[in-house]
Amino acid sequence: MIVQKIKTTPKKIGVFDSGAGGLSVLKSLINSQSFEEIIYYGDTARVPYGNRSQKVIIQYSLEALIFFKTQHIDLLIVACNTISAYGLQSMQQASSYPIIGVIKPGILALENTIKNKDSKILILGTKATIKSNLYQTLLQKRGYHNLSALATSLFVPLVEEGIFEGEILDSTMHYYFKSYPNNPDAIILGCTHFPLIAKSIAKYFDNKPLLIHSGDSIMQYLQKQYPLKPTTNPTKITFFASDNLERLKQTAKLWLNQP
Amino acid sequence: MIVQKIKTTPKKIGVFDSGAGGLSVLKSLINSQSFEEIIYYGDTARVPYGNRSQKVIIQYSLEALIFFKTQHIDLLIVACNTISAYGLQSMQQASSYPIIGVIKPGILALENTIKNKDSKILILGTKATIKSNLYQTLLQKRGYHNLSALATSLFVPLVEEGIFEGEILDSTMHYYFKSYPNNPDAIILGCTHFPLIAKSIAKYFDNKPLLIHSGDSIMQYLQKQYPLKPTTNPTKITFFASDNLERLKQTAKLWLNQP
Numbered sequence: 001m002i003v004q005k006i007k008t009t010p011k012k013i014g015v016f017d018s019g020a021g022g023l024s025v026l027k028s029l030i031n032s033q034s035f036e037e038i039i040y041y042g043d044t045a046r047v048p049y050g051n052r053s054q055k056v057i058i059q060y061s062l063e064a065l066i067f068f069k070t071q072h073i074d075l076l077i078v079a080c081n082t083i084s085a086y087g088l089q090s091m092q093q094a095s096s097y098p099i100i101g102v103i104k105p106g107i108l109a110l111e112n113t114i115k116n117k118d119s120k121i122l123i124l125g126t127k128a129t130i131k132s133n134l135y136q137t138l139l140q141k142r143g144y145h146n147l148s149a150l151a152t153s154l155f156v157p158l159v160e161e162g163i164f165e166g167e168i169l170d171s172t173m174h175y176y177f178k179s180y181p182n183n184p185d186a187i188i189l190g191c192t193h194f195p196l197i198a199k200s201i202a203k204y205f206d207n208k209p210l211l212i213h214s215g216d217s218i219m220q221y222l223q224k225q226y227p228l229k230p231t232t233n234p235t236k237i238t239f240f241a242s243d244n245l246e247r248l249k250q251t252a253k254l255w256l257n258q259p
Numbered sequence: 260m261i262v263q264k265i266k267t268t269p270k271k272i273g274v275f276d277s278g279a280g281g282l283s284v285l286k287s288l289i290n291s292q293s294f295e296e297i298i299y300y301g302d303t304a305r306v307p308y309g310n311r312s313q314k315v316i317i318q319y320s321l322e323a324l325i326f327f328k329t330q331h332i333d334l335l336i337v338a339c340n341t342i343s344a345y346g347l348q349s350m351q352q353a354s355s356y357p358i359i360g361v362i363k364p365g366i367l368a369l370e371n372t373i374k375n376k377d378s379k380i381l382i383l384g385t386k387a388t389i390k391s392n393l394y395q396t397l398l399q400k401r402g403y404h405n406l407s408a409l410a411t412s413l414f415v416p417l418v419e420e421g422i423f424e425g426e427i428l429d430s431t432m433h434y435y436f437k438s439y440p441n442n443p444d445a446i447i448l449g450c451t452h453f454p455l456i457a458k459s460i461a462k463y464f465d466n467k468p469l470l471i472h473s474g475d476s477i478m479q480y481l482q483k484q485y486p487l488k489p490t491t492n493p494t495k496i497t498f499f500a501s502d503n504l505e506r507l508k509q510t511a512k513l514w515l516n517q518p
Contacts, residue, residue: 056502157416167430
């Protein structure tokens with residue numbers, strides 16, 4: 001994984017996601033009050049990416065760079081685990097500014113808290129993210145060996161439908177988690193939709209596992225990489241979408257709890 | 260709605276769907292043993308269409324025609340309710356061969372059986388199909404007035420996940436149908452994914468409603484339009500997909516119960 005760096009503090013940043021999922025990352029970026037301007041781009045005309053092939057994900061990711069070309073951003077955050085797993089490297093190679101995905105920051109955030117390498121870690125993600133094996137490989141390299149990974153694809157449409165708790169989610173969790181009889185010490189929410197059902201996921205297990213959230217992880221990571229300072233004005237946010245911009249804005253209002 | 264006709268019996272036909280949903284229509288076409296060759300094209304790189312805007316659905320539909328240009332088909336069947344609702348007219352205008360959608364055949368199939376115009380009819384579909392109001396308008400024109408329509412979006416990913424019955428589906432049906440306290444006389448399965456959960460949907464209601472299936476409806480329609488004759492050889496089927504062709508073929512094996 002290539003990590004590019006710039007010395008200067010990023011003031012205007014981009015956030016790229018396949019659709020609305022990246023809003024959970026955007027929320028952490030806004031709350032940090034570290035950026036003057038954020039450009040959010042969701043490829044809502046082709047969402048979701050989670051069941052697509054590597055080839056198509058790379059193609060779509062490179063096409064997003066064409067969009068960001070006119071935005072003059074200092075840094076781009078790939079706020080989607082599937083793109084971070086498959087498209088990030090190609091994007092980094094094709095770009096002059098730094099591009100950061102959510103997977104490495106997630107691993108580092110976990111490592112900060114979970115010191116015991118025997119800890120039971122449960123990785124959740126889309127089919128594509130789990131199949132990429134990236135979380136698993138990076139965790140193994142760091143000595144974690146008690147790993148389980150589950151592609152919990154249905155969590156994505158549930159969140160898109162606005163279902164964050166209740167009967168359907170409970171039976172869906174049971175469907176996926178019945179094959180995992182343990183209480184995990186940590187759960188990697190390896191899809192940016194999943195933080196919206198984090199409470200329900202945590203409640204499912206008895207032992208209050210640590211939940212790794214892509215948005216919080218990437219903020220921790222950025223704070224280590226750059227001398228970020230609080231901005232005086234609220235962050236200016238502009239949304240772009242390849243389809244249904246109004247619906248994305250509606251979802252943003254709902255998820256971000258702000259106009 | 261424009262319905263184009265050809266005098267000659269179609270021998271080589273195309274089937275276009277956003278992804279795998281059209282396989283339920285393909286099954287009816289194969290079972291009819293009326294066609295020498297069928298070309299199935301699924302736009303799996305951009306599936307699902309059901310939450311997209313009209314503009315994008317039309318754009319994708321016209322792009323599919325470019326694919327079929329090289330296939331020399333006699334007739335194209337749009338095996339997807341969402342495309343039939345939004346893209347069909349643009350496709351028909353842009354094409355030299357007849358293109359038939361699933362909505363009008365569905366209405367005619369219902370009319371064949373449900374003679375009482377006071378009957379309670381429940382229309383199920385994707386968000387886009389329900390929003391198009393097309394089923395509702397066409398039924399009203401024919402005098403049916405006891406109509407309800409529900410966008411049951413989550414049925415699509417459930418079927419894609421291979422969930423055709425059980426706890427998750429039951430709670431999802433309860434989630435959607437609790438706002439519909441009646442026993443419908445007929446249910447329009449207004450999405451080609453839904454026939455795969457038809458048994459579960461029928462079981463949910465006490466009164467054994469008539470289920471309108473897009474595949475069966477379109478075969479009834481074709482048999483009225485053309486002097487179809489049984490072919491001597493089994494229908495030759497070729498699959499094309501904009502992504503993950505192998506996965507589509509796997510799904511086809513599962514859904515069609517044949518190699």
